[in-house]
Amino acid sequence: MTYQDIFSALADPTRRQIFENLRDRPKTVGELAMGQTVSRPAVSQHLRVLQDAHLVSVEPQGNRRLYSIKRDGLKELRDYLDCFWSDAFSAYRAEIARIVEKEGK
Template sequence: MGTYQEALDALGDPTRRALVERLVRGPAPVSRLADGLPVSRPAVSQHLRVLRDAGLVAYETVGTRHVYRLDRAGFDALRAWLDGFWNDVLEAFEDYAGRGPSEGGPS
């Protein structure tokens, strides 16, 4: 499984975000994921590898096809990081809002 930084980096690409959005609907083979995208099937496979290395997707072999699905563990790790980040922001705001004007808080 990748780190939250790898996940954020992987999701920074619009093609990879499009693939994730397609996989939200359910597992799919590369050929179906590639339909309608402005990149070749080999390029889609490369994007899927980046997502897999980041821990966001997994696949299983069904016959001669790789069927990809979202990897919940990768998204859970990303969510945990975002929740922790957001909690830190809220705590900093609470500290700031709790100060009076003489302490550098809101007036």
């Protein structure tokens, strides 16, 4: 899975909201469908996309299926975003060094 796949999966606002609703605890499709403007089958389809992107996992429990965030599924995205942080910190460090050098002269 690549960070592009994760961006693509989370690009849809409904899918993002479903994903964010799993932050606190695992939930069933019915729980996730409450408060949504889409049907339960549509929520299931969104969950399938999130599953394919390795962002959620599903655990069958009797006749229910519990969905939860797959934390390691975010690693690719985190790695991608981290490169921007290191670039920003490098630029910040260079600016501090430039200011210190300028004030020292």
